[in-house]
Amino acid sequence: MLIYILRRIASAVSVVIVTLVASFGLFFVAPTDPAGTICGQRCTPERHADISASLNLDQPVAQQVGEYLKGLAVGRTYHSGGLTIECDAPCLGYSYTLGQPVTKLIGQALPVTVSIVLGGAVVYLIAGILAGIIAARRRGTYLDRLMVGTSLGINAVPYFVVALLVSLYATFLPHAGYHPLLENPFTWAAGLLAAWLTLGLANSASYTRYARASMIETLGEDYIRTARAKGISERRVVYRHGLRAAITPIATIFGLDLAFQLTGAIFTEAMFGLPGLGVLTLRAFNQYDLPVLMGGVLVGSVVLVVMNLLVDILYTILDPRVRLG
Amino acid sequence: MTEPQLLPTPGRRPETVSRARRVAGDRTEGQSYLEVKDLTVSFPTADGLVGAVQGLSYSLPLGRTLAVVGESGSGKSVSSMAIMGLHDPRSTRMTGSITVGGEEIVGMTPTELRKRRGANAAMIFQDPQSSLHPYFTVGDQIIEAYRAHHRVSKRVARDRAVDMLGRVGIPNPRRRLDDYPHQFSGGMRQRAMIAMALVNDPKLLIADEPTTALDVTVQAQILDLIMELQQDFGSAVLFITHDLGVVAEIADDVLVMYGGRGVEYGRAESILGQPLHPYTWGLLESIPAVSGEPARLHPIPGTPPSLLALPSGCSFHPRCEFAGRVPGAACSVDLPDLVSRTEDTTRTSRCHLADPAGIFATDILPRLP
Amino acid sequence: MSTTTDTAIRPAPADQPGGDGTPLLELRDLQMHFTARGDGWFGRNAHRIRAVDGVSLQLRAGETLGLVGESGCGKTTTGRLITRLLEPTGGQVLYQGTDITHLKEKDLRPYRRELQLIFQDPYSSLNPRHTVGTIIGAPLRVHNLVPKGKELDRVRELLEVVGLNPEHYNRYPHEFSGGQRQRIGIARALAVQPKVIVADEPVSALDVSIQAQVMNLLEDLRKEFNIAFVFIAHDLGVVRHFCDRVAVMYLGRVAEIADRDPLYGTPAHPYTQALLSAVPDLGVVRGAAPKPRIRLAGDVPGPMDPPTGCRFRSRCWKAEEVCATTTPPLLQVGAGHAAACHFAGSLQEEAAA
């Protein structure tokens, strides 16, 4: 088991490095002129060269990658227009447009996104799975059809409309905004409530259907009949024997969904004015802030790889048949 | 090396077993533990009403084994699930009467049913691989079954589970208790299922084709085990199978089902030795035996009926070779009753033939090996 | 019974001189070791599954050879090796004296026609989207067996041969019952006029009454067309009924091989004896002599790490020290009767007594 996990971690790390090098290639060797874009319209040749140098664009790619990795490990120093900027390890670069080290920017944005996404996940997992189980048990009834219909309806509505509706009609909710959890858990939760509801509502629709399908399949299994034949309560049959098996495929979908959302819940962040990772990368994209973009890509690939790893480990915990040894 | 396992027992189910059973049966002389009367189970479907079981009646006293035989779709499983109260009342129509230990099952509330399930009557199923929950340990599942009907601590239940596992012949039961089903072999899984079914000392054990998915050598072990446990527990066993060889091994009584109805009922020896219904006779003629002179098989022509559109009259008539022997068109018009047609009143059969014993004795028996 | 099936006229062993000496089909020390992908990304923990591990058999024209044994003993794999749906990892398959063990797909084609397979599951082995006519006609087209335009006539003829309504060629598999589907599978195999049919549990999925119909059909076909059968089954009654010779397999090897009557009457291998005594026997109710009751302990071990020496020793009540150290060869115990047990001869006497 331990060897298995170590091997998975090793391969995960190599995936991250490959992603990093590949995106380096794409961003920095692209036939565009990033320094020119940053420099703007009234750009003097000196300033252009200066920016190029500070981005290491004048060096060979291999060296650029080396510098970047070195920065990650021990930090690096930037010289720009006579200024010297210390960027401590792990240094992901320096954003000239924002005048801040990328590490610090991401460090501020990441907790926001994580708070939004995890809170939302709690909402949609509980609501979706419960609704799915109820629909599965009442399969074929009007309630079941109503729930499936509603879920399809919610999914058909564009996400920002859901967000809009929540912010328009759920006016009783506290004003949205991000306050760090450690300062005051109550204000933290209050500020995120609207975002959680939106994310939860929109996703619970899909999870209702996943859970319903998975549950219907499980409830038809022979071992469920065995459980009923023992004379245990129907609730125990459904929630212990049924859910235990039905949850496994849902866990896989959830892992991938979560990974995707963690790389930036752009709409939710933008609609509720929450300074998360999605908003940060979007701004960087518009302003061609390469160091920030690179940082976003790196965080994204790490999140994806880690989530994959977690899902696999979770799987071996959930399903004793794939447990090793 | 290995201990000798060649048992010097002389052949067929040793007589001693049957006699011991009779004794157990005598205690409840004339009084059945399981009584099924005029049971009808049907399922409304998009294509129409599926009459899976129609007018089924039989009884089973403690200490005896009744084998229910028939082709697939003849209603064997549906009728036994009805005894366990396992049909979903929302999608099943059930009439008639089932009494287990004197209590009426049909019409019981779900909660009352649940309390009796697994306590008075327990069931084991065909495929031990899919019938055990893959995510819980074997011990977990047995303990749960025990605690569903006994208010005891986990520790007590665990000891009981170890006991039962040992009882069904699993070596090292205390250690194997924490294994998952996939760590057991097929035969051991069925043993575990049996341990789980018997953990509450049920008076009635329903076994729905418990050995169909197993290899013959393992099947033999499981059949032995079921018979041995039946003696120890003195329970009634309802054994569902389509294998007449298995019937010969373990049954005291036999009920033959066709198209949702019972068509012949009686003592195993007499049914297998001298069938009185053309369908039973046809089944026996279809089996290639492992002993005796191999002869060309004599299959029943045609295919089993659709339950959505059962043939009129005797539902076996489109496949029956003897329909012509009944005067008029009675076979295709009137449904025969399940009644006794010989001096032996323990035997009943559902057929218009006036003297089946005579016909089979003169025309048929020579063909049986 | 057709005349070809009588033991008296079975040709002498292959190495003897004389006309019909070469068997139609011969397996020599055939092996099929699967490598199961292990766990992890690179399958580091891969292990070998010895599904078939040294099987030698011969099949003569028109003969029926039964392959019996418990689940997982390698019956299906042997069948697939014979029809070269799998390429063996060792040993040889000879068809009419030609080595076809490692032939390329292109060179195999003429043999594919003569070696046909019938599958166990009548539900999954027919393409649900094709009509019966297309299914049975496909091999005719592939092997260019009938002139254009005559195909339908041949399909009708084949349907009639297997006892189906010839006008049903336009129907789809789901419109037929299990037994009828099995007949369709048989018609498909017959279409190319094979010399050998490997039937892998052709009646196991069917109800007894239907099973008897299909068995009778197979028997008629075999007499009419003089087809040799390798008949795979786990039901010993069915095999006894259909086969001239029977090979009992255990964990990828042949434990015993003999003509039908000696095999069922005087089995020499402890496993065969146990297997036969485990079959619930109807005959007893009707007065046949009771068999000895042998009950094996435990289940068949997996083919991943079979016991050393004799594979059966972990369940054998006759096992002695030599069984763990030395693999017993197939010992001749009678005419055409061999058993892979160190004590085969003496055990046979016991059984006969």
Ligand SMILES: Nc1ncnc2c1ncn2[C@@H]1O[C@H](COP(=O)(O)OP(=O)(O)OP(=O)(O)O)[C@@H](O)[C@H]1O
């Ligand atoms: N492609 C494969 N890869 C790995 N293992 C295989 C493969 N095919 C078969 N096996 C294994 O080889 C062994 C023999 O399989 P085979 O299907 O020949 O058994 P069988 O005798 O036909 O059994 P049954 O009676 O269940 O049909 C089994 O343990 C099986 O799991």
Ligand SMILES: Nc1ncnc2c1ncn2[C@@H]1O[C@H](COP(=O)(O)OP(=O)(O)O)[C@@H](O)[C@H]1O
């Ligand atoms: N829930 C159900 N809905 C509709 N038909 C059913 C249902 N359960 C069983 N049946 C039908 O009832 C018939 C009898 O089934 P069953 O008792 O399982 O047969 P067997 O004798 O093989 O055990 C079959 O035709 C089956 O398809």
Ligand code: SF4
């Ligand atoms: S009633 Fe008629 S059709 Fe039915 S089994 Fe008897 S003889 Fe055959």
Ligand code: SF4
């Ligand atoms: S060789 Fe030994 S272990 Fe194998 S079957 Fe013979 S006696 Fe048993």
Ligand SMILES: [Mg+2]
């Ligand atoms: Mg059934």
Ligand SMILES: [Mg+2]
């Ligand atoms: Mg097979």
